[in-house]
Amino acid sequence: xxxxxxxxxxxxxxxxxxxxxxxxxxxxxxxxxxxxxxxxxxxxxxxxxxxxxxxxxxxxxxxxxxxxxxxxxxxxxxxxxxxxxxxxxxxxxxxxxxxxxxxxxxxxxxxxxxxxxxxxxxxxxxxxxxxxxxxxxxxxxxxxxxxxxxxxxxxxxxxxxxxxxxxxxxxxxxxxxxxxxxxxxxxxxxxxxxxxxxxxxxxxxxxxxxxxxxxxxxxxxxxxxxxxxxxxxxxxxxxxxxxxxxxxxxxxxxxxxxxxxxxxxxxxxxxxxxxxxxxxxxxxxxxxxxxxxxxxxxxxxxxxxxxxxxxxxxxxxxxxxxxxxxxxxxxxxxxxxxxxxxxxxxxxxxxxxxxxxxxxxxxxxxxxxxxxxxxxxxxxxxxxxxxxxxxxxxxxxxxxxxxxxxxxxxxxxxxxxxxxxxxxxxxxxxxxxxxxxxxxxxxxxxxxxxxxxxxxxxxxxxxxxxxxxxxxxxxxxxxxxxxxxxxxxxxxxxxxxxxxxxxxxxxxxxxxxxxxxxxxxxxxxxxxxxxxxxxxxxxxxxxxxxxxxxxxxxxxxxxxxxxxxxxxxxxxxxxxxxxxxxxxxxxxxxxxxxxxxxxxxxxxxxxxxxxxxxxxxxxxxxxxxxxxxxxxxxxxxxxxxxxxxxxxxxxxxxxxxxxxxxxxxxxxxxxxxxxxxxxxxxxx
Amino acid sequence: xxxxxxxxxxxxxxxxxxxxxxxxxxxxxxxxxxxxxxxxxxxxxxxxxxxxxxxxxxxxxxxxxxxxxxxxxxxxxxxxxxxxxxxxxxxxxxxxxxxxxxxxxxxxxxxxxxxxxxxxxxxxxxxxxxxxxxxxxxxxxxxxxxxxxxxxxxxxxxxxxxxxxxxxxxxxxxxxxxxxxxxxxxxxxxxxxxxxxxxxxxxxxxxxxxxxxxxxxxxxxxxxxxxxxxxxxxxxxxxxxxxxxxxxxxxxxxxxxxxxxxxxxxxxxxxxxxxxxxxxxxxxxxxx
Numbered sequence: 027x028x029x030x031x032x033x034x035x036x037x038x039x040x041x042x043x044x045x046x047x048x049x050x051x052x053x054x055x056x057x058x059x060x061x062x063x064x065x066x067x068x069x070x071x072x073x074x075x076x077x078x079x080x081x082x083x084x085x086x087x088x089x090x091x092x093x094x095x096x097x098x099x100x101x102x103x104x105x106x107x108x109x110x111x112x113x114x115x116x117x118x119x120x121x122x123x124x125x126x127x128x129x130x131x132x133x134x135x136x137x138x139x140x141x142x143x144x145x146x147x148x149x150x151x152x153x154x155x156x157x158x159x160x161x162x163x164x165x166x167x168x169x170x171x172x173x174x175x176x177x178x179x180x181x182x183x184x185x186x187x188x189x190x191x192x193x194x195x196x197x198x199x200x201x202x203x204x205x206x207x208x209x210x211x212x213x214x215x216x217x218x219x220x221x222x223x224x225x226x227x228x229x230x231x232x233x234x235x236x237x238x239x240x241x242x243x244x245x246x247x248x249x250x251x252x253x254x255x256x257x258x259x260x261x262x263x264x265x266x267x268x269x270x271x272x273x274x275x276x277x278x279x280x281x282x283x284x285x286x287x288x289x290x291x292x293x294x295x296x297x298x299x300x301x302x303x304x305x306x307x308x309x310x311x312x313x314x315x316x317x318x319x320x321x322x323x324x325x326x327x328x329x330x331x332x333x334x335x336x337x338x339x340x341x342x343x344x345x346x347x348x349x350x351x352x353x354x355x356x357x358x359x360x361x362x363x364x365x366x367x368x369x370x371x372x373x374x375x376x377x378x379x380x381x382x383x384x385x386x387x388x389x390x391x392x393x394x395x396x397x398x399x400x401x402x403x404x405x406x407x408x409x410x411x412x413x414x415x416x417x418x419x420x421x422x423x424x425x426x427x428x429x430x431x432x433x434x435x436x437x438x439x440x441x442x443x444x445x446x447x448x449x450x451x452x453x454x455x456x457x458x459x460x461x462x463x464x465x466x467x468x469x470x471x472x473x474x475x476x477x478x479x480x481x482x483x484x485x486x487x488x489x490x491x492x493x494x495x496x497x498x499x500x501x502x503x504x505x506x507x508x509x510x511x512x513x514x515x516x517x518x519x520x521x522x523x524x525x526x527x528x529x530x531x532x533x534x535x536x537x538x539x540x541x542x543x544x545x546x547x548x549x550x551x552x553x554x555x556x557x558x559x560x561x562x563x564x565x566x567x568x569x570x571x572x573x574x575x576x577x578x579x580x581x582x583x584x585x586x587x588x589x590x591x592x593x594x595x596x597x598x599x600x601x602x603x604x605x606x607x608x609x610x611x612x613x614x615x616x617x618x619x620x621x622x623x624x625x626x627x628x629x630x631x632x633x634x635x636x637x638x639x640x641x642x643x644x645x646x647x648x649x650x651x652x653x654x655x656x657x658x659x660x661x662x663x664x665x666x667x668x669x670x671x672x673x674x675x676x677x678x679x680x681x682x683x684x685x686x687x688x689x690x691x692x693x694x695x696x697x698x699x700x701x702x703x704x705x706x707x708x709x710x
Numbered sequence: 711x712x713x714x715x716x717x718x719x720x721x722x723x724x725x726x727x728x729x730x731x732x733x734x735x736x737x738x739x740x741x742x743x744x745x746x747x748x749x750x751x752x753x754x755x756x757x758x759x760x761x762x763x764x765x766x767x768x769x770x771x772x773x774x775x776x777x778x779x780x781x782x783x784x785x786x787x788x789x790x791x792x793x794x795x796x797x798x799x800x801x802x803x804x805x806x807x808x809x810x811x812x813x814x815x816x817x818x819x820x821x822x823x824x825x826x827x828x829x830x831x832x833x834x835x836x837x838x839x840x841x842x843x844x845x846x847x848x849x850x851x852x853x854x855x856x857x858x859x860x861x862x863x864x865x866x867x868x869x870x871x872x873x874x875x876x877x878x879x880x881x882x883x884x885x886x887x888x889x890x891x892x893x894x895x896x897x898x899x900x901x902x903x904x905x906x907x908x909x910x911x912x913x914x915x916x917x918x919x920x921x922x923x924x925x926x927x928x929x930x931x932x933x934x935x936x937x938x939x940x941x942x943x944x945x946x947x948x949x950x951x952x953x954x955x956x957x958x959x960x961x962x963x964x965x966x967x968x969x970x971x972x973x974x975x976x977x978x979x980x981x982x983x984x985x986x987x988x989x990x991x992x993x994x995x996x997x998x
Contacts, residue, residue: 410807411807443784461996469831472826476826479822491801492804492805492806493739579753579757580750584749596734597736599737600738613808613809618816619819622816622975626975
């Protein structure tokens with residue numbers, strides 16, 4: 027076990043990704059087999075490296091022994107410091123689990139690229155993405171972090187635009203590129219401020235700078251961190267790139283982006299607010315709660331109005347980031363109020379949901395990937411009846427839907443339950459502002475639960491149930507065995523992580539405590555503490571008992587009824603059709619399913635409807651030749667935020683252009699003036 | 711009112727008996743979801759029922775406490791277990807590919823999503839007043855509260871009552887007696903069910919109403935629920951429960967006779983009112 031708890035393990039993971047990425051490019055040059063060898067090699071290398079990452083993370087978590095080492099410096103500024111502590115190991119574990127599943131899945135998924143796109147290049151960026159995701163979690167110096175952060179953004183950008191023949195993907199990629207760098211500017215600014223305040227770029231130095239920051243400085247740092255990492259996480263209103271970019275990528279990359287990459291933002295939030303500069307004022311917690319509540323509710327409403335399967339899932343990521351932020355914000359509030367025990371549980375709820383969301387979202391994206399690649403469309407109105415053609419995918423997608431809609435005993439319920447408990451603690455606060463914010467957060471989480479269930483009845487129902495709505499869809503097939511195995515693995519995890527929630531929660535509290543907020547030894551597995559803390563308000567949740575009762579009662583009743591009615595016959599007939607021919611046009615569509623909810627929430631969603639009709643005879647408008655109805659949802663972010671920002675930018679740019687006359691003498695005088703000014707400033 | 715004589719109160723049981731005797735017709739478009747859902751939904755109502763206090767405050771347990779049904783009494787778990795049943799009900803409505811089933815599902819999920827606010831906040835208010843999240847504990851602790859602390863709970867009960875009507879497809883949200891398009895929510899989803907599957911669906915719906923009645927009368931009017939397993943106390947508790955439940959059922963029956971069903975887009979207003987009432991009740995409890 028010593029090997030896995032050492033720098034060698036970390037370095038071999040990186041080496042494996044390097045070999046996988048570079049080898050993939052080489053193999054695609056050597057073998058003219060459309061990239062089969064290259065893709066297989068790349069995915070196998072990534073799979074191996076992820077498994078190694080998983081073992082390393084588990085070894086750190088179970089031994090309680092971190093891995094800290096440095097690989098020297100570059101230009102005396104970038105220092106390659108690594109730090110795998112409890113929190114890093116937890117996130118490293120999430121990356122590894124998801125990457126292992128997607129890499130296995132990719133072995134089968136890559137065949138859709140043969141001959142169309144260069145699989146060798148895909149393998150390179152795929153390995154680069156996972157490697158940089160892992161490095162982001164363990165980098166321990168600001169410039170080193172920025173380096174791998176940029177690698178992650180670039181690698182994911184190239185994967186988003188990988189299917190470049192689709193013009194929409196290029197557009198989505200460009201928006202992503204822009205927003206990613208918009209966020210990075212703020213991250214750099216935050217790092218710069220922290221450097222100014224502490225005089226060091228080492229994260230360790232920031233950790234030891236207790237009280238060195240003025241309130242203004244701290245506020246500025248936190249603000250920049252919120253915008254910078256919030257952009258990566260897709261908090262509303264910084265989310266606009268997310269529903270464009272995530273669906274554009276190949277499906278198993280979407281699973282990585284939605285399942286893991288947006289969590290890097292959450293990871294850095296925890297680092298900055300609890301690890302580097304703990305003791306943020308309570309207002310920051312309230313800000314996170316409000317942002318979380320808004321992202322949750324609006325995210326699920328936008329998801330409801332989608333009829334593109336992958337965009338729907340992407341909007342659900344916005345929703346779930348909101349749920350994570352609710353736990354995180356509650357933790358900040360409790361910590362500032364001195365309620366450390368509750369802060370631990372709130373933060374554990376946030377981390378639990380981070381893990382759970384990664385798993386069920388990856389599962390759903392992988393399931394959607396099978397559907398999309400087999401049917402050739404992302405449009406839900408064309409699907410239908412796929413449960414008969416791909417029973418395994420349908421079953422796993424159903425498990426994912428149940429988990430994301432937070433039904434017991436699946437993992438989504440366990441973490442939402444814990445988040446609820448954390449929020450309940452807040453309403454007994456003395457300040458009415460705090461009470462109000464917590465009630466608002468609870469309300470948004472409650473409605474989100476119901477709306478998410480509605481959304482997944484729609485997603486599962488229109489995709490997999492009833493009759494196929496198009497010719498192409500009725501000829502779809504099940505995915506290959508690697509796809510089935512990877513989805514099955516994740517589906518199993520959603521059940522395991524839910525049923526054994528008490529153990530998981532206790533372990534997560536240990537992870538949170540390992541950050542040094544509280545003496546880690548007493549909080550390593552503080553199960554007794556957990557129960558006594560909760561006793562004042564609610565009972566603990568032994569979800570394993572719930573699951574067992576559910577299973578036993580279901581099996582007993584089902585067998586009794588089946589036995590009692592064994593003599594009744596079942597006749598197969600046609601669905602009642604009211605005398606109309608029974609075709610796919612009579613089924614409910616995804617749009618009409620959510621139409622009533624959209625109408626009810628029209629104040630928030632601002633739906634528009636455009637009808638254009640073409641008649642056979644323009645003068646006598648009786649016979650309609652062609653009618654088109656477009657329904658859309660208002661986009662206040664582009665209209666009210668990004669549009670004006672864009673106009674201001676163009677205005678400033680056109681104004682600044684005036685100094686460029688094209689005259690060389692003028693440019694020389696600019697240089698001269700600058701030089702004089704600099705000399706004056708240096709000699710001052 | 712119209713001088714008509716209704717069926718006896720055992721008619722639902724006669725219907726169930728009849729349906730269990732019958733053969734079934736299942737649509738050729740139906741998948742395993744349609745075949746599996748009735749069993750799951752019925753079993754779920756039994757599971758939820760075992761975690762709700764009816765006449766005793768002792769949660770049932772098996773193997774001398776080896777398996778306790780206590781954790782089922784957590785009110786969030788209860789709500790989400792009901793939502794799980796609704797989820798499969800809606801899926802089986804969509805499974806047969808008829809317009810009726812689909813629209814029934816769409817409306818059911820719409821109403822369920824909106825009703826959840828009132829249901830959750832009314833129970834949360836009771837839970838905060840009782841300082842516990844478990845419904846058994848809530849009933850026990852609320853019994854000891856002085857009478858004047860019940861005024862916010864009455865508001866919470868109003869919120870709960872509206873959610874009860876919506877969740878159980880009662881007037882003014884849905885008409886449980888017809889299959890007309892205008893009223894179709896619950897009945898539209900089970901239009902294609904027949905024989906034992908229809909019986910299970912109907913039975914599950916009846917169980918659900920019974921559980922809601924028990925929750926409503928025992929949490930918001932907690933008096934009379936037996937604290938011990940003494941036969942005399944249990945009998946008295948049964949009488950109390952029958953009276954309280956009877957009054958609530960009478961209120962539902964009155965609403966069904968005196969009111970017309972709401973237009974579908976008027977229902978959200980009612981459900982938001984229920985949600986707001988729940989929030990008011992909670993605010994009153996945490997402020998005073």
